Ligand SMILES: C[S@@+](CC[C@H](N)C(=O)[O-])C[C@H]1O[C@@H](n2cnc3c(N)ncnc32)[C@H](O)[C@@H]1O
């Protein structure tokens with residue numbers, strides 16, 4: 618169910634209106650196979666909120682970040698839509714789902730109903746909510762929308778993105794609070810030094826374990842053709858560095874179709 622209503626005037630990061638009303642800006646809600654990470658292949662209902670505090674140049678969910686579109690749903694509406702499907706797993710994603718206060722309410726109520734919840738997050742916000750798997754994707758320097766790779770302008774978001782994208786104490790708190798996978802979008806070998814350095818800084822910042830197989834390398838690519846160009850390099854890097862590789866099964870299966 619892709620939702621394509623423009624909501625002109627809604628706060629672009631989605632933090633104001635929903636805090637007042639308790640509603641969630643929903644971009645799409647659909648069933649698919651989890652395409653990424655430890656639970657790849659598991660049938661899941663995806664709830665995609667709109668609005669993000671970052672602007673990765675490669676964002677595969679353009680209409681939740683660069684040009685957000687959504688309908689406003691109450692948490693009751695979201696739960697009713699999820700219950701239409703026969704699924705045990707719910708994936709809350711975005712955009713950045715954790716910038717919305719109502720995401721915590723939704724996660725509480727999904728836990729009460731016995732769903733397994735995964736939250737796909739950029740790791741800049743710690744929620745006060747139950748999560749079964751925190752699927753944290755910290756953003757590397759190679760994600761910054763510099764003027765030469767800005768999909769929507771001339772690098773106006775680059776500084777803000779750069780300031781916000783990594784926060785080690787926040788990542789440490791996520792790792793301490795939740796079962797966590799760290800899923801890095803890898804554009805090439807140039808990203809590896811930053812990943813190694815960040816994993817070390819995180820290990821220094823927390824007594825919680827961060828094992829090498831909690832670190833997943835995911836090839837950058839929104840389409841099959843783009844993945845074709847990155848996936849083998851990234852698989853080789855996973856082997857070389859001793860980290861895990863994750864495919865993007867949904868892209869392999871359905872390319873960049875919405876609602877998959
Ligand atoms: C659209 S994001 C939404 C959740 C959250 N904002 C985040 O970035 O983790 C969902 C997942 O897609 C990944 N992603 C986005 N664009 C991608 C691309 N072009 N290639 C590979 N992964 C991408 C993100 O890193 C994240 O793991």
Ligand SMILES: Nc1nc2[nH]cc(C(=O)O)c2c(=O)[nH]1
Pocket residue numbers: 649650651652653663678710711737867877
């Ligand atoms: N099938 C499928 N799996 C996914 N895993 C994480 C996704 C996301 O956009 O967060 C995603 C998605 O969009 N589709």
Ligand code: SF4
Pocket residue numbers: 669670671672673676677678681682711712713739756
């Ligand atoms: S943090 Fe996630 S939703 Fe936001 S721009 Fe980056 S990939 Fe897109």
Ligand SMILES: [Mg+2]
Pocket residue numbers: 677678
């Ligand atoms: Mg996706």
